[in-house]
Amino acid sequence: METRFFDYKYTFSLECGADLPGFRLAYTTRGVLNANRSNVVWVCHALTGSADAGDWWDGMIGPGKFYDPAHQFIICVNVLGSCYGSTGPLSVNPQTGHPFYHDFPLVTIHDIVKALDLLRLELGIETIQTCIGGSLGGQQALEWAIQQPGVIQNLILIATNAVMSPWGIAFNEAQRMAIKADPTWSESREDAGQAGMKAARAVAMLSYRNYDTYGFTQALDNNEQIDHYKASSYQQYQGEKLANRFNAYTYWILSKVMDSHNVGRNRGSITLALEQVVSRTLSVGIKSDILFPPVEQKILARHIPDARYEEIDSLYGHDGFLIETKPLTQIIRNWMDERKIAIKTAVK
Ligand SMILES: CC(=O)SCCNC(=O)CCNC(=O)[C@H](O)C(C)(C)COP(=O)(O)OP(=O)(O)OC[C@H]1O[C@@H](n2cnc3c(N)ncnc32)[C@H](O)[C@@H]1OP(=O)(O)O
Numbered sequence: 548m549e550t551r552f553f554d555y556k557y558t559f560s561l562e563c564g565a566d567l568p569g570f571r572l573a574y575t576t577r578g579v580l581n582a583n584r585s586n587v588v589w590v591c592h593a594l595t596g597s598a599d600a601g602d603w604w605d606g607m608i609g610p611g612k613f614y615d616p617a618h619q620f621i622i623c624v625n626v627l628g629s630c631y632g633s634t635g636p637l638s639v640n641p642q643t644g645h646p647f648y649h650d651f652p653l654v655t656i657h658d659i660v661k662a663l664d665l666l667r668l669e670l671g672i673e674t675i676q677t678c679i680g681g682s683l684g685g686q687q688a689l690e691w692a693i694q695q696p697g698v699i700q701n702l703i704l705i706a707t708n709a710v711m712s713p714w715g716i717a718f719n720e721a722q723r724m725a726i727k728a729d730p731t732w733s734e735s736r737e738d739a740g741q742a743g744m745k746a747a748r749a750v751a752m753l754s755y756r757n758y759d760t761y762g763f764t765q766a767l768d769n770n771e772q773i774d775h776y777k778a779s780s781y782q783q784y785q786g787e788k789l790a791n792r793f794n795a796y797t798y799w800i801l802s803k804v805m806d807s808h809n810v811g812r813n814r815g816s817i818t819l820a821l822e823q824v825v826s827r828t829l830s831v832g833i834k835s836d837i838l839f840p841p842v843e844q845k846i847l848a849r850h851i852p853d854a855r856y857e858e859i860d861s862l863y864g865h866d867g868f869l870i871e872t873k874p875l876t877q878i879i880r881n882w883m884d885e886r887k888i889a890i891k892t893a894v895k
């Protein structure tokens with residue numbers, strides 16, 4: 548695995564009307580690009596993911612896995628606004644010499660994809676054999692297929708949607724309220740709002756999982772218990788775990804990115820936008836997902852021409868897209884077999 552950087556040195560105009568004076572994207576590649584550059588698998592990460600897809604999706608990517616660097620050129624890019632090497636709120640604003648912090652502009656999925664596409668052009672990749680992503684990653688993959696028709700041959704959208712739902716936006720707002728309630732959030736320092744972000748992550752977990760997940764994994768210790776529940780320490784732990792690798796500014800920005808996702812914006816309607824997709828598309832829902840419920844992936848399959856809908860079950864709700872890699876692999880394999888999609892490989 549190699550980590551590389553793409554530095555775009557020109558003014559980058561954002562949908563919100565603000566400009567970024569250039570940007571950096573961190574990305575990883577695994578495997579070798581074949582001579583005609585036809586073996587590209589582009590993986591788009593979710594809210595708190597990094598460019599190291601082989602790390603957070605090790606059931607899907609790696610030697611002997613469905614996406615195998617021995618055959619494919621697997622690329623994943625840390626999105627604009629994130630904190631794993633790409634330009635984000637902790638980066639220094641070249642115009643002020645200080646970190647952006649609260650002044651980082653509002654970016655959108657549209658902007659993130661525009662940046663991804665600049666990197667694609669820089670790498671001389673004309674077509675992407677497969678673009679795959681779940682949640683915020685699926686939002687990017689879908690937007691890309693609409694923005695650049697013909698670039699993505701096979702599009703795999705998991706636990707994602709065409710427009711962020713009011714329910715999803717409400718969850719994100721509740722999380723931002725937790726950050727805002729942290730008195731340190733108003734300060735200009737790297738760890739501002741960290742306690743608030745821990746609470747935000749605990750709120751988010753309720754949407755990434757569900758009643759059954761907690762019932763199964765965090766059951767009461769005994770009937771005599773009146774405090775110190777496993778479910779409570781789990782919530783605390785998940786907040787701490789995120790705080791050790793993330794910051795509140797990035798959390799804020801990326802939750803806003805998710806809120807503003809709407810492929811119908813400036814395209815007439817959501818249906819018209821989906822009808823423009825020419826990639827062969829597989830849309831996968833997770834039965835127990837309460838944040839991006841299957842109805843949203845069914846809409847994708849209904850309006851994207853010749854798309855296929857498949858469903859998996861999971862104890863883990865929305866997070867199932869990161870965890871249920873075996874059934875996911877099987878669904879993708881079956882779809883590819885059925886559609887006679889050959890896996891392009893690197894020439895040895
Ligand atoms: C550099 C980087 O890290 S890059 C970014 C990597 N992360 C991503 O890309 C985001 C995507 N990944 C995720 O969101 C998550 O990792 C998932 C969804 C894949 C898995 O979530 P997890 O938190 O690992 O799983 P789960 O909900 O089962 O929780 C297990 C953890 O909770 C702990 N735990 C479980 N029950 C309790 C409890 N009652 N009290 C306290 N801790 C508990 C476990 O010990 C375990 O700890 P560990 O993660 O330190 O091993």
Ligand SMILES: N[C@@H](CCO)C(=O)O
Nearest residue numbers: 593594595596682866
């Ligand atoms: N667990 C995922 C959920 C968002 O889809 C993440 O942290 O990115």
